[in-house]
Structures are given as C-alpha cells and as structure tokens.
Amino acid sequence: MTEVRRMSEKVKIGFYALTSCYGCQLQFAMMDEVLQLLDKANIECWFMLERGSDEDKEVDIAFIEGSVSTQEEVELVKKIREKAKIVIAVGSCAVHGGVQSWDKDKEFNELWKTVYGDAHVKFEPKMAEPVEKYIKVDYKLYGCPPEKKDFLYALGTLLIGSWPEDIDYPVCVECRLRGNPCLLIEKGEPCLGPLTVAGCDARCPAFNIACIGCRGAVKDVAWFDSLALELKKKGLKKEEILERMKIFNAHNPKLEGMVNKIFEEGG
Ligand code: SF4
Ligand code: SF4
Ligand code: SF4
Incomplete structure (x- = not known):
C-alpha cells in the first residue's frame, strides 16, 4: 500500500x-x-x-x-x-x-x-x-x-491512509437485493448482469432494461461461458452473444475462448 x-x-x-x-x-x-x-x-x-x-x-x-x-x-x-x-x-x-x-x-x-x-x-x-x-x-x-x-x-x-476495496461480485447481487424481477430468467432477455461488476445498484434492470455490461466483467471470475450457455438455450447465436459481450469487454482475454467453448461442446 x-x-x-x-x-x-x-x-x-x-x-x-x-x-x-x-x-x-x-x-x-x-x-x-x-x-x-x-x-x-x-x-x-x-x-x-x-x-x-x-x-x-x-x-x-x-x-x-x-x-x-x-x-x-x-x-x-x-x-x-x-x-x-x-x-x-x-x-x-x-x-x-x-x-x-x-x-x-x-x-x-x-x-x-x-x-x-x-x-x-x-x-x-x-x-x-x-x-x-x-x-x-x-x-x-x-x-x-x-x-x-x-x-x-x-x-x-x-x-485517510487506507486502501479502497475492489468489487468482486456481479450486478445480479444488487438486482436481487432490490427485488427486481429477473429479465434473463423471467423474460428471456440477454441481460449481462451475471458477469458485470456491481456498483450501479442494478440501475438498468430496475427500469426493465437488460444490462449491457457498462462496468465491465467481474475481475478473474467473469462467467462468460455459463451466461453464453444460458443465452444459447434462449436461441441466441454465438455471433450475437459475442457482439453483446464485447461492447465493454473487447480486450478481455478470456471472453472469446469461453464463449467458443460452449458452442464447440454443443452444450
Ligand atoms: S435482471 Fe439481469 S441483473 Fe437482474 S438478476 Fe436478472 S440477470 Fe441479474
Ligand atoms: S449497463 Fe451499466 S449501469 Fe446499467 S445495469 Fe449494467 S452495469 Fe449497471
Ligand atoms: S465513454 Fe468513457 S469517458 Fe465517457 S463516460 Fe464512459 S467511460 Fe467515461
């Protein structure tokens, strides 16, 4: 420090x-x-x-x-x-x-x-x-x-001579605390809350708008693969998923590989 x-x-x-x-x-x-x-x-x-x-x-x-x-x-x-x-x-x-x-x-x-x-x-x-x-x-x-x-x-x-903590949990945590209905589960919308760093108090889902991930993926634990699998089940193509996830995460070294794996595995 x-x-x-x-x-x-x-x-x-x-x-x-x-x-x-x-x-x-x-x-x-x-x-x-x-x-x-x-x-x-x-x-x-x-x-x-x-x-x-x-x-x-x-x-x-x-x-x-x-x-x-x-x-x-x-x-x-x-x-x-x-x-x-x-x-x-x-x-x-x-x-x-x-x-x-x-x-x-x-x-x-x-x-x-x-x-x-x-x-x-x-x-x-x-x-x-x-x-x-x-x-x-x-x-x-x-x-x-x-x-x-x-x-x-x-x-x-x-x-004050101390060091600020990093945020290591996703927007979904704040969204559930606010009691919002889940746009991903209940409406099938491509919400990126599960992989995005919290801190905005789930502003967009609170207005019925799916998160586009403007705060970027949670450090080291971005669940690109599990969210890609969920979105695939809802009928989204790989290109559509990558396009959406890349808006604010284009330089994330894990993104492409984790999404590709879901489609290669036919999961
Ligand atoms: S609406 Fe989005 S942010 Fe809220 S719980 Fe569902 S997936 Fe997470
Ligand atoms: S798009 Fe940005 S402000 Fe809106 S819910 Fe997602 S992280 Fe929060
Ligand atoms: S586009 Fe860049 S500079 Fe403008 S508000 Fe967003 S993060 Fe800040």
Whole structure:
C-alpha cells in the first residue's frame, strides 16, 4: 500500500484525459464534494477545471480517463506513471478500452477509413486500448461513467491512509437485493448482469432494461461461458452473444475462448 498523505501535508491530485467523451471528468467536476476536498488536497493538474494545468507536475494520485488511442497517449500515460505514486484508471474507456474498442479485431486502417475517410489528423491514431496495457494501474473505478460514491470512496479511503476495496461480485447481487424481477430468467432477455461488476445498484434492470455490461466483467471470475450457455438455450447465436459481450469487454482475454467453448461442446 502506498501512503499518500502525511497529516500536515496536502495530497497532490492530477486528473488526466486520454481519448474519451469527458463524461467521467464531468461527473466528478460537478460534485460539490470536490470543493470540500480543497483543504486536504491540491489539484495540480485538471484541464477541465484549470486551463493553466501542468501535466509534468508530480502528484500523489493520478486519475486517468479515456482509452489509449494514439501514440502520443502511450507516451503520456508512461509520463503520468513516472510522476504519480498511485494511478487510478477511471471509467470503462480507461479500464477496458471502452466501446470504441468493440470491433478491435478488424483491421485498424479499414475501421479508420470507415469513420474518417481520408481526413488528415495531427496525431498518430491506433486501436483504443486500456491504460493497463501500457502501465501499472493501482486501482480501477468501473462504469461509464463511474458512480460518484465510488469516486468519493476511493479518494476518501486514500486520504485517510487506507486502501479502497475492489468489487468482486456481479450486478445480479444488487438486482436481487432490490427485488427486481429477473429479465434473463423471467423474460428471456440477454441481460449481462451475471458477469458485470456491481456498483450501479442494478440501475438498468430496475427500469426493465437488460444490462449491457457498462462496468465491465467481474475481475478473474467473469462467467462468460455459463451466461453464453444460458443465452444459447434462449436461441441466441454465438455471433450475437459475442457482439453483446464485447461492447465493454473487447480486450478481455478470456471472453472469446469461453464463449467458443460452449458452442464447440454443443452444450
Ligand atoms: S467511460 Fe464512459 S463516460 Fe467515461 S469517458 Fe468513457 S465513454 Fe465517457
Ligand atoms: S435482471 Fe439481469 S441483473 Fe437482474 S438478476 Fe436478472 S440477470 Fe441479474
Ligand atoms: S445495469 Fe449494467 S449497463 Fe446499467 S449501469 Fe449497471 S452495469 Fe451499466
């Protein structure tokens, strides 16, 4: 565990954006609680709040939003890592590569041309990837965007010299606690709650909408295979299952193999 604060000192915080919609930053910048932090922390770099921010400054905690989608961003995340004691990946883009990496197995130049044609750009683009592909990430805030309570929990825990816990159970746990009817079992809808990290209080199923997995798969125990088997029994084809599961998990190394196995076994 890295200690970030001596009682007499203010903690230095940086918030950095890679390729993203800026939704995670906006979520946190709009929080009144950020103002209450100011007697305990100095915000050294956060371009959304302070135009004169300097990304070369050393910080105790670096929050990084967005996927690594250009060569320049590869260098930027390495620089942030060198200057930060603790790096936190913020949101699905930073943690999982985001929806922009959904079709990652397609040839990149072909994808680029589909969207941008022959347009000239100033940067060197590449397939969107998670921050962890390039640097060590110490903690992850899941979601698109993450919940405000998760941000406060992580930051508050670090400020008192402790370490935040990871969430290792799925959305279904919160869904059952809320007493929602199960969209997967009772209505046959392709809900991804069984493999998705909890923390959103099962927001979508509570409104009768099947989860699309925006918080990403539960670390190390993603049940892609058992959910694929259930969806197969309900008549979904392998391609349909993979397409849905990949929206927020395209870079998960287990996904494809676990789903393929279900169809190879004829289970
Ligand atoms: S995780 Fe979602 S809200 Fe955050 S930057 Fe990416 S797309 Fe935007
Ligand atoms: S509706 Fe979805 S999240 Fe809720 S219990 Fe059923 S499968 Fe899980
Ligand atoms: S229910 Fe699923 S899609 Fe909806 S907010 Fe939660 S994790 Fe995201």
